Amino acid sequence: QVQLVESGGGLVQAGDSLTVSCVASGGTFSSSAMGWLRQAPGKERELVAAVSRSGDTKYYQDSVKGRFTISRDNAKKTVYLQMNTLKPEDTAVYYCAIRLSGTIVTGIGLWDYWGQGTQVSVSS
Helix, strand or coil, X not given: CCEEEEECCEEEECCXXXXXEEEEECCCHXXXXXXXXXXXXXXXXXXXXXXXXXXXXXXXXXXXXXXXXEEEECCCCEEEEEECCCCXXXXXEEEEEEECCCCCCCCXXXXXXXXXXXXXXXXX
């Protein structure tokens, strides 16, 4: 059983930076792809960023390219999402997800386990 615990969310102003983290337990973190998804009120959950098991391949949603950076530390079983130049439209609950096969996919239903999420709120 894999457990994912997110932290680092909060309330910031537009233009600020924030880093959210996710620690994994159970499973084989180093052989798994990791992703960050978000869900804003009234909207569907969407994949924001993902990183392959090796860290060599990364995916970013168009709306966050150039502003968000995903990274991983396999020794700490932790994945990070650094968010710069935050906008009010980035307000959402941010979820960490793991895909045990190690490959990145954009289909939400193809990720194996999710965390409980951390709230990120950006005021204008």
